[in-house]
Amino acid sequence: MQNNGFATLLFDLLTPEEDSAYENRFDIDLLGNRLVAVTRWIKNQSEYKQFDIGYFGTSTGAESALKAAAGPGPDAIKALVSRGGRPDLAGHDLDKVMCPVLLIVGENDQSVLKLNKEALDKLDCVKQLVVIPGATHLFEEPGTLEQVTMHAIDWFDKHLHRTIEKDFMP
Secondary structure (H helix, E strand, O other): OHHHOOOOOOOOOOOHHHHOOHHHHHOHHHHHHHHHHHHHHHHOOOOOOOOOEEEEEEOHHHHHHHHHHHOOOOOOEEEEEEEOOOHHHHHHHHHHOOOOEEEEEEOOOHHHHHHHHHHHHHOOOOEEEEEEOOOOOOOOOOOHHHHHHHHHHHHHHHHOOOOOOOOOOO
């Protein structure tokens, strides 16, 4: 993402202590609230204020991103990519998401593919489902993560306004 001119912030939504309790990994409200808090923090930093924000989430992080994208307001999050996520866990927030959403699922992850197709119907925004041929849930097969990255970059290119050059360093 950075090589294509996007600033990125990678972080865990749970502390190590919280992560030791397995059920916290599926507490979508907790995870979504954490993501909203980080988004507000970014927007309050003067050097990042002008940036469009997009979310890239995997597994339950994708549902947290959907929940967070439904919360801060229709223009806060400009684009969202879910890789191998379970959008059904975002519940009733799916129809509140206004930003463009790209769902990426592995062809051989049939149960998650079914859930993503159902979620696609519930989303009331610009949306697309991409199925990566031969990929399973973790996209461990050769070349599949590269395909995910290519689709994510294309999606963000299309929906995020770039305010920086590739060599920007705050």
